Structures are given as C-alpha cells and as structure tokens.
Amino acid sequence: MSKEISIALAGNPNSGKSTLFNALTGARQSVGNWPGVTVEKKTGRLKADTSCQVVDLPGIYSLAAGSVDEIVARDYLVSGEPAVILNIVDGSNLERNLYLTTQLCELGLPVVIAVNMMDVVKRTGDEIDLERLASELSCPVLPISALLGEGLDALTTTLLQGVRGELPLPRPRVFSAPIEEVLAEIENLIRPHVRSVPGERSRLIALFEGDEHEKERLNLPGSTLSAIEKLIADLETRIDDDAVSLIGQERYQAIQNLLAGSRLEHGRGQMTLSDRIDQVVTNRILALPIFAAVMFLVYYLSVSTVGGWWTDWANDGLFGDGFFFLGRGREAYDEQVEEFELAEMSVEAFEEEAAAADLEAETATGLVAEVILYNDSGVEKERVAVSHDDYLAALDVEEPDPAAFGPWVPGVPVLVEQALEAGHVSGWLHDLVLDGIVAGVGAVLGFVPQMLVLFFFLALLEACGYMARIAFVMDRIFRSFGLSGTSFIPMLVSTGCAVPGIMAARTIESERDRRLTVATTPFMPCSAKLPVIALIAGALFDDAWWVAPSAYFAGIGAILVSGIILKKFRAFAGDAAPFVLELPSYRLPRPGDVLRSMLERAWSFIKRAGSIILLAQVFVWFTTSYGWADGAVRAVEQDQSFLAVLGSAVSWIFAPLGWGHWQAVVATITGLIAKENVVGTFGTLYGGFSEVSEAGWEIWANMRVHFTTLSAYSFLLFNLLCLPCFAAIGAIRREMNSARWTLFAIAYQTGLAYAVSLIFYQLGAMFSGTGSIPGTVTALVLLAGLLYLLLRPNPNRRLLPAAARS
Amino acid sequence: MMPLNLAQAGDRGLIDRVGGSGDLRRRLEELGFTSGQPVHVLSSRQGDLIVDVRGSRIALGRDLARRVHIRLGETA
Numbered sequence: 001m002s003k004e005i006s007i008a009l010a011g012n013p014n015s016g017k018s019t020l021f022n023a024l025t026g027a028r029q030s031v032g033n034w035p036g037v038t039v040e041k042k043t044g045r046l047k048a049d050t051s052c053q054v055v056d057l058p059g060i061y062s063l064a065a066g067s068v069d070e071i072v073a074r075d076y077l078v079s080g081e082p083a084v085i086l087n088i089v090d091g092s093n094l095e096r097n098l099y100l101t102t103q104l105c106e107l108g109l110p111v112v113i114a115v116n117m118m119d120v121v122k123r124t125g126d127e128i129d130l131e132r133l134a135s136e137l138s139c140p141v142l143p144i145s146a147l148l149g150e151g152l153d154a155l156t157t158t159l160l161q162g163v164r165g166e167l168p169l170p171r172p173r174v175f176s177a178p179i180e181e182v183l184a185e186i187e188n189l190i191r192p193h194v195r196s197v198p199g200e201r202s203r204l205i206a207l208f209e210g211d212e213h214e215k216e217r218l219n220l221p222g223s224t225l226s227a228i229e230k231l232i233a234d235l236e237t238r239i240d241d242d243a244v245s246l247i248g249q250e251r252y253q254a255i256q257n258l259l260a261g262s263r264l265e266h267g268r269g270q271m272t273l274s275d276r277i278d279q280v281v282t283n284r285i286l287a288l289p290i291f292a293a294v295m296f297l298v299y300y301l302s303v304s305t306v307g308g309w310w311t312d313w314a315n316d317g318l319f320g321d322g323f324f325f326l327g328r329g330r331e332a333y334d335e336q337v338e339e340f341e342l343a344e345m346s347v348e349a350f351e352e353e354a355a356a357a358d359l360e361a362e363t364a365t366g367l368v369a370e371v372i373l374y375n376d377s378g379v380e381k382e383r384v385a386v387s388h389d390d391y392l393a394a395l396d397v398e399e400p401d402p403a404a405f406g407p408w409v410p411g412v413p414v415l416v417e418q419a420l421e422a423g424h425v426s427g428w429l430h431d432l433v434l435d436g437i438v439a440g441v442g443a444v445l446g447f448v449p450q451m452l453v454l455f456f457f458l459a460l461l462e463a464c465g466y467m468a469r470i471a472f473v474m475d476r477i478f479r480s481f482g483l484s485g486t487s488f489i490p491m492l493v494s495t496g497c498a499v500p501g502i503m504a505a506r507t508i509e510s511e512r513d514r515r516l517t518v519a520t521t522p523f524m525p526c527s528a529k530l531p532v533i534a535l536i537a538g539a540l541f542d543d544a545w546w547v548a549p550s551a552y553f554a555g556i557g558a559i560l561v562s563g564i565i566l567k568k569f570r571a572f573a574g575d576a577a578p579f580v581l582e583l584p585s586y587r588l589p590r591p592g593d594v595l596r597s598m599l600e601r602a603w604s605f606i607k608r609a610g611s612i613i614l615l616a617q618v619f620v621w622f623t624t625s626y627g628w629a630d631g632a633v634r635a636v637e638q639d640q641s642f643l644a645v646l647g648s649a650v651s652w653i654f655a656p657l658g659w660g661h662w663q664a665v666v667a668t669i670t671g672l673i674a675k676e677n678v679v680g681t682f683g684t685l686y687g688g689f690s691e692v693s694e695a696g697w698e699i700w701a702n703m704r705v706h707f708t709t710l711s712a713y714s715f716l717l718f719n720l721l722c723l724p725c726f727a728a729i730g731a732i733r734r735e736m737n738s739a740r741w742t743l744f745a746i747a748y749q750t751g752l753a754y755a756v757s758l759i760f761y762q763l764g765a766m767f768s769g770t771g772s773i774p775g776t777v778t779a780l781v782l783l784a785g786l787l788y789l790l791l792r793p794n795p796n797r798r799l800l801p802a803a804a805r806s
Numbered sequence: 807m808m809p810l811n812l813a814q815a816g817d818r819g820l821i822d823r824v825g826g827s828g829d830l831r832r833r834l835e836e837l838g839f840t841s842g843q844p845v846h847v848l849s850s851r852q853g854d855l856i857v858d859v860r861g862s863r864i865a866l867g868r869d870l871a872r873r874v875h876i877r878l879g880e881t882a
Contacts, residue, residue, distance in 0.1 A: 066833055095862075096860050096862045099838075244828060244831065245840075249840050264861060267861050269818070278863075279815075472856070473851075579866065580837065580864065582862055583863040583865050
C-alpha cells in the first residue's frame with residue numbers, strides 16, 4: 001500500500017475519539033469511505049509531523065467480526081499499513097474500555113494507550129495506577145484530556161517514537177493452559193497454509209472464537225477448518241463452556257489484574273448525576289412529553305425561526321434579486337415596493353374598467369374602478385377605490401431601485417445575468433445557465449441554511465448524550481413494526497428534509513435496519529411538501545384543518561405499514577436487531593466538535609447538489625422550456641414543451657387515480673426537483689402566472705375545474721408518497737451504496753403511492769356513487785393484496801427458532 | 807435466579823450466566839456481562855432496562871435482557 005506512515009486511532013464509541021482526532025490533526029482532515037462499505041473513513045495529518053497520517057477507525061467495543069464497523073477496523077489493522085496503534089480509553093469507564101485494548105495488544109504492532117478524561121477521573125476521586133498498566137501491558141500509557149487539550153504534547157512525542165520503531169511490542173495476555181494448548185495446535189494446523197502475517201496471535205484467537213470473517217480472510221482448506229472446529233468442540237465438551245465465553249471471561253480477569261492497583265469507584269453501584277437525569281428523561285410517564293418538547297424546540301428553531309429566516313434570505317436574496325447588507329434599508333424599500341404594486345394593480349383595474357365601459361382610460365374622468373387586495377392565503381384584505389386622478393398618479397409611480405435604499409447586494413442570478421450579458425452569450429446558453437443551472441442549484445442550496453441549523457441541533461443532542469436516550473425510549477414502539485429505536489432519528493429529521501434524514505440512518509448498525517430505514521424515511525412529509533399540502537387544502541378543501549395532519553398520518557402510516565410488509569420478505573427478514581446501546585454520561589460538548597460535525601454533514605449535501613442533482617435539474621429545465629415546433633427544437637411555452645408532450649403521453653397511467661390530465665403529470669415530474677415546484681408548475685399551467693403565493697390561491701378556481709375533492713386528495717397522496725426529489729434519491733443512492741437497492745427503494749415508494757392513491761380514489765368514487773365497476777374491482781383487488789401483505793404470517797418466522805438455537 | 811428483564815429499578819444482583827446464540831451472547835460479554843459480575847438496575851420500562859455493569863451504563867431491550875440471568879440480592 002502507500003509508503004506513508006500511518007497511525008491507527010482505535011477506541012470505544014463515546015471514548016472521546018473524535019475530539020482527540022480533531023485535536024491531533026486540526027484542520028488537515030479528509031473524509032472518505034472504507035472500501036466497499038458506507039462506513040465513513042476519516043484521515044488527517046498529524047499537526048506535529050505532517051508526514052504522518054492518522055486514520056480514525058470506527059468506534060468499536062471489540063475486534064470480533066460482529067458488525068461492519070468491527071470488520072472494517074480489523075481489516076485495516078491487519079493490512080500491514082498502520083505503523084502504530086493509538087488506543088484511546090475512557091478513564092472514567094476503564095474496565096470496559098480495556099477489553100478492546102487486550103485485543104489490540106495481540107496484533108503484533110506497537111500500541112500507545114491514551115487514558116482520556118483524566119480531568120473527570122480526578123474530579124470524582126478515582127485513582128488509576130498508570131504505571132501498573134504500562135508495565136503489565138508493556139506499552140506506554142499516557143494520561144490526557146482531549147476536551148481540555150491536556151497531555152497531547154507528550155502523546156505526540158510518544159507516537160513519533162513509535163513511528164520511528166523505538167517502542168517495544170506489547171506483551172499479549174497469556175490465556176489459561178487449556179486454551180493456550182488449543183491455540184498452539186491451531187498454529188501448527190495453519191502453518192503450512194499461511195505465510196507469517198501481521199497480527200498472527202490475534203488471528204489464532206479469532207479462529208478459536210469461530211470468527212467466520214477471519215476464516216475467509218485466511219482462505220484455509222476445508223480439511224484444516226474442520227480439524228480446527230474439532231479441536232474447539234473437544235475443548236468445549238471437556239470444560240463445559242463455549243470458546244467465545246471462555247476468551248471473554250479470561251480477558252476480563254486479565255483486566256481485573258491490570259487494575260489491581262487502581263481505585264475505580266465512581267458510578268459503580270451508586271447513582272451519579274447522569275443517572276438522576278436519566279431517571280427523569282427515560283421515566284415511563286415523562287419520557288415522551290420531554291422528548292416531544294425537545295423536538296418541538298429543535299424543529300421550531302430550525303424550520304420556523306432561525307433556519308426559516310436564513311432560508312428566506314438564501315432563496316429571495318442570495319439566489320433571488322439580492323438583499324440589503326445587514327438588512328439596512330429593507331423596511332423603506334418594502335414600503336415602496338408595496339406602493340408600486342398597488343399602483344400597477346390600480347392602472348390595470350382602471351384600464352379594464354374603462355375598456356368595459358368603452359372609454360379611453362386617459363380621458364375617463366368620472367370612472368371609478370376597484371382593486372381587491374388579498375393576504376397570503378387568498379382571503380380578501382381590503383378594497384381600494386381607484387378614481388381617474390388616482391389612475392393618473394399611479395401611472396407616474398416608478399419601480400423602486402433597491403440600491404437607492406441602502407447597501408444593496410445583488411443576488412447570484414442577477415450577477416450571473418450581468419456577466420452573461422457582458423459576454424454577449426447566445427440566447428440558449430444564457431437560459432441554460434440562468435434558468436437551468438443557477439435556478440436549479442439555487443433551489444437545492446436554498447435549503448442549506450435550514451439544514452445547517454437542524455444539523456447543529458442534532459450534533460448538539462448527539463454530543464451531549466440525549467440522542468442515545470431517545471433511541472432507547474422509542475425502541476419499544478418501533479419494534480412492533482419491525483423497526484428499531486435507532487430508526488426514529490432519521491424519520492424525525494425527515495420532517496425537515498429527507499436528505500439529512502437519510503444521511504442520519506448511517507449510524508444504524510444493522511444493515512437490514514439501515515436499508516429499511518433509508519427506503520421508508522422519505523415518506524415523511526418534509527418542509528418542501530408543505531406548500532403542496534397547502535395548495536390542495538386551499539383549492540379543494542376550503543382550508544380544512546384536517547388536511548395537513550392527515551398528510552402526516554399518511555406518511556407515518558406508510559412507514560409503519562412498510563415496516564410490517566417488508567420484513568416479511570427475505571431481504572429484510574427477521575426482527576430488528578436487538579437493542580443494546582451504551583449510554584454515555586451527559587456532558588457539555590465542545591463547540592468546535594459540534595460545529596465540525598454540522599459542517600461535515602452540510603458539505604456532504606452540497607457536494608451532491610453539485611453533481612447528480614445538477615444534471616437532473618438541467619434535464620427537467622430543458623424538457624420544460626423546449627419543444628418541437630415548426631420542424632425544429634426551439635424554446636416554447638411550457639404547455640408545448642417536451643415534458644408536456646411526455647405528460648400527455650403517459651397521463652393515461654394516472655387516469656385510474658383520478659387525475660389523468662397532463663398538467664397534473666407534469667407538475668408531479670417537476671416536483672422531483674423539489675416538491676414545492678408542484679405549486680409553481682400549477683401556477684404556470686392553470687393561471688399563466690410566472691409566480692404564485694405559497695398556497696397558490698390565485699389558481700384555486702381553475703384547479704376546481706380540473707380536480708374533484710377526491711382526485712385532488714389522491715393527487716396529494718401520490719405526491720407525498722411517490723419517489724422523492726432528486727436530492728433525496730441521490731442520498732438514498734449514497735447510503736444504500738448500491739444501484740439495485742436504490743431502484744428497489746424508489747420503485748417500492750412509487751408502487752405503494754400508486755396503489756394507495758388508486759384505492760383511495762376508486763373506493764371514494766364508489767361510495768359517492770360515481771365509481772365504475774372495473775375501477776372498483778381493481779381497487780378491491782389492490783386493497784386485498786395490500787391487506788394480504790400486511791396480515792399474512794411471516795414466512796421467515798419458521799427459520800427463527802432454528803437460528804436461535806445455533 | 808431470574809432473567810434480568812423481570813428486575814425492577816433499584817434491584818441489584820450477580821450475573822449467573824448469559825444465554826442465547828453466539829453473536830448476541832458475545833456482544834453482551836464484550837460489554838461486560840460475564841458470570842459473577844454485579845449488576846445494578848437503574849431504570850426499567852416494562853423490561854427495557856438501563857443497567858450499571860462494570861461502571862458503564864448500558865441500555866438493553868427486553869429481548870436481550872431476558873438472556874441475562876441474575877441471582878437477585880447477592881453481592882460480590
């Protein structure tokens with residue numbers, strides 16, 4: 001592999017590993033993936049010597065191949081690449097942390113042990129005999145506090161000694177005689193097949209423990225494997241216990257011996273402050289209300305207030321016309337804009353009135369017209385009479401120039417347009433850049449501020465320790481639907497945006513649970529779906545209060561139903577992984593670590609907006625702006641565009657759902673860029689408006705012509721549940737790390753959306769007396785199919801008892 | 807002797823044995839659930855537990871907790 005010198009950083013989850021990694025490497029970090037898996041691989045350069053790279057291994061409790069994280073870590077440690085292992089252990093939780101240490105000491109590499117959280121240890125009055133640890137393990141043991149930055153210089157010096165080959169190899173634990181005899185025999189058996197490899201003793205022990213992954217790695221012949229299995233089985237009958245347990249128990253005995261000179265009493269058999277907080281936070285009655293309150297606060301701050309303001313600025317300012325620096329001049333400008341808009345409407349109303357009365361507007365002195373002002377949701381606010389004098393005055397009102405009101409910063413589209421005009425770029429390129437690329441990327445990046453705020457709070461909840469408690473509290477409820485408590489966080493985040501929601505599924509250890517979560521979490525109504533809900537509620541349901549909540553029920557219902565349906569298929573077979581999670585003590589996180597985690601997630605989102613999403617955006621832009629006209633491809637109105645033609649061609653597919661007209665189909669397709677585009681597209685197609693208000697009330701009347709309440713709700717259901725926007729599909733692709741699974745996910749989502757909408761529409765039509773016989777029959781067949789999938793006995797259930805016995 | 811999922815908040819005891827299949831059993835043992843270890847139940851939600859074992863706080867679902875058998879009231 002590379003000639004670079006590598007230090008592998010290994011430790012338990014919650015041992016302060018990322019804080020130490022950040023402290024050792026500073027800003028010189030890069031994030032990638034471990035080969036073949038979605039586990040994040042972070043590397044960084046040592047501050048003190050940039051020729052050394054530090055590789056941050058996933059947080060693990062053990063090197064046994066029980067999870068992807070453990071396999072990744074072990075693969076790397078035996079690859080021959082690392083020169084030194086830096087093992088961070090939590091001093092306030094030493095006994096459990098040293099379990100991994102005993103395994104690391106068997107790899108045949110120099111190990112440097114950093115005992116972290118020494119400040120906490122001192123404060124609680126515990127004492128750790130570091131010298132005994134060092135002499136027993138025969139490797140350097142250094143006290144540090146990663147949080148306070150204490151002891152890091154000495155640690156770096158020792159690491160560099162290790163890199164130069166000046167450290168002794170650790171002395172591995174000698175097991176009891178019966179085990180050592182079997183280990184020696186295994187060594188003899190594999191000797192002919194394996195050249196001397198790094199981590200030899202560690203590999204012998206892994207074989208002894210029956211580690212399937214290690215057997216594969218060594219590629220031993222079948223006869224050797226069965227000979228090894230026989231050795232172990234013989235030992236197990238002789239001592240009446242199993243090999244795995246024996247090793248585990250002896251490791252812990254060794255740890256007792258290592259800690260013979262230490263006094264570790266804090267938190268053992270007595271309640272700590274953290275335990276008292278947990279008694280309240282995970283209390284049977286209080287847990288859910290507390291959780292709801294915390295989430296309401298997080299959601300409120302990221303979507304409604306801080307994040308919302310910031311997102312508005314990004315959409316209307318940075319990716320709109322522009323904005324006032326620090327907001328100065330905004331108020332005066334807004335007033336003028338309002339005045340100008342009123343004047344425009346007055347002119348229009350007066351001229352219409354004059355035309356109706358067959359008069360010239362300029363001379364119609366006695367005429368009075370009326371302007372009706374509406375608020376954002378289409379409710380009449382005010383009526384203003386427009387006389388002839390008003391009309392003449394209105395003609396003179398000029399559009400205000402924002403630059404005259406304060407320090408005006410033009411938005412990106414304005415700047416790009418100026419640049420394009422200055423460069424005399426041809427028309428189509430101008431449109432491509434401005435309407436395709438800038439508008440498309442802007443639509444995605446516009447969500448970044450909101451996400452930054454959301455990510456910030458999530459990182460905070462994670463770092464302080466509350467996130468682990470939420471998973472514990474929610475596990476009970478989710479388990480009945482085949483999901484585990486760890487799936488809950490992604491779904492919660494998805495109510496803001498599915499992209500970070502899907503990314504949050506990364507922490508789920510079991511691959512089955514992770515896939516299930518990634519495939520179902522986009523059902524949650526995200527903030528971009530809210531305008532669509534508002535449009536349908538306003539246009540067809542008279543703003544009924546129940547429409548929005550029903551959308552959330554539909555989303556949550558789809559997730560729970562999918563959990564039950566999918567776990568009966570072989571790929572998702574079995575119950576959710578049993579819940580076991582270490583609860584770290586509550587602590588105040590370091591602001592730097594929280595910010596770093598927030599920025600890493602945001603950056604990973606932005607990178608995606610720059611690639612696959614961009615291409616998709618440009619495609620949809622092209623097909624909505626261009627069409628076949630007069631024997632050539634040229635710019636056309638949206639209703640003659642390629643997409644409109646395509647929409648008409650496939651609209652029959654949606655006829656059984658009650659909305660087989662091309663406008664609805666085109667709106668659904670443009671919704672794939674971002675769901676709120678549905679509203680904008682309807683604005684263009686039903687009203688000729690280039691822009692409509694969020695709830696689109698201007699076009700309500702026209703929509704009632706095309707939709708009935710039934711078909712509108714069916715349209716809403718389909719758009720809520722069908723394949724998500726391109727950004728979310730990109731995120732699914734990344735987390736699934738497989739094109740096949742990505743296709744499965746979006747096909748399942750779209751299939752479920754189609755079935756649910758069809759059942760809803762056709763049965764609704766039947767009950768209201770407008771149904772057709774074929775429609776009703778199809779709906780009943782689909783409903784029966786869905787119920788069968790839901791209620792059928794689990795075909796994989798039979799396999800479980802056998803698996804449990806093994 | 808009783809399975810851990812039946813224990814109440816505040817209960818203390820010694821682990822008698824850890825049952826169940828290979829991987830899950832190994833996971834529990836790695837986290838410190840080995841024979842003879844004292845456990846202290848800090849919180850119980852109908853069998854889902856938070857326990858103190860070897861000084862760390864572990865949240866366990868019911869279906870794992872019932873694999874751990876303890877001798878209630880005994881101390882090391």
